[in-house]
Amino acid sequence: MFTIGDFAHLGRVSVRMLRHYDAVGLLLPAHVDPSSGYRFYTAAQLQRLNRLVALKDLGLTLDQVRVVLDEKVSVEQLHGMLSLRRAELRQQILADESRLRRVEARLRAIEREGAMPTDEIVVKPVPAVRIARLTATAASYEPEDIGPVIQPLYQQLMERLDRAGVPITGYGIATYESTEGDAVVVHAGVTVAVDPSTASDFEVVDLPPLESAATIVHRGLMDDVDATYQGVAAWIEANGYKQKGLVREVYLNYGEGDPADWVTELQLEITKP
Structure with a gap:
């Protein structure tokens, strides 16, 4: 048998937790010395401890853990539960990382408030272009709504x-189209040189030329594009222009290699009021 300290070491838990599991009847010592009150455990009890800790990590309450343990969940069932929980945790990590990137992007936008990127903006005509595209609707312009729509589309x-x-x-x-309310129509396209066909399972359209567009190159993830867009908006207003038409995002180099090297040109059609 093992002392409570040795058993805690072997099971990678604290002595305090073992005492608590004993108190609530989840993991009783194999033997308690009547004179000293010392608790002793057997190696076989590590199996129950492993299941107890795993179920706790799944988010179950101790009462729920007790029910599952008493029903003698098989190794296969426990493995399935843990695999599902692992997938949930990974998804949560990805969501938290995305949220962190959005916070950092907002901070950069705040830091750049009042600093218009005049040297970075190029006003130029944009020729017509033929694209193949797919379309879907996102709940809003927020990155967490746009990303899960446009990425599968591409x-x-x-x-x-x-x-x-x-x-x-x-x-x-x-390109993106606003609708009534928050919903956004998302068009994901690539340049092609084919004629439209009703037999295709994608749309082929001609984006019209832009007589004058304020363009700027954004580097990095599109999650971080807030400051770039807002800088262009400030420049348009300060220079007496008005935006019209759809904003175009042209992915010059996106999705491969180091994200810091990804390049997107933002094209905002402008006119004088």
């Missing part, structure tokens, strides 16, 4: 173009 579009044998002749181009 994956599906690439697969459909590949099946159709349609080569990509240029860059990816995304």
Whole structure:
């Protein structure tokens, strides 16, 4: 048998927790010395301890743990529960990392308030371009709503173009349309040189030329684009322009290599009032 200290070491838990599990009847010592009150455990009890700790980490209360342990959950069932919990935790980590990036992006936008990127903005005409695209609706313009919509759209579009044998002749181009309320129509497109066809499972459209567009190059993830967009907005207003039409995001180099090296050109059509 093992003392409570040795058993805590072997089970990678605290002595305090073992005493608590004893007090609530979840893991009783194999033997308690009647004169000293010292608790002793057997190696076989590590199996119950392992299950107890695993179930706690799944988020179960101690009362729920007791029910599961008393029902003698099999190794296979426990493995399935832990695998599901692992997937949930990984998803939560990804969500937290995304939220952290958004906070950092807002902080950068705040830091750049009042600093218009005049040297970075180029006013130029943009020629018409033919694209193949897929369309879906996002709940809002918030990154956590846009990302889960546009990313699968591009994956599906690439697969459909590949099946159709349609080569990509240029860059990816995304546009967004506001609707009544918060919803946003998301168009994910890539430049192609084919005629529209009703037989295709994607749309082929011609984006019209822009007579004059305020353009700026954004570097890095689109999660961090807030400060860039807001800087252009300040420049447009300060220079007496008005924005019209849809904003275009042209992905010059996106999705491969170091995200710090990704390059997107933002194109905002402008006019004088």
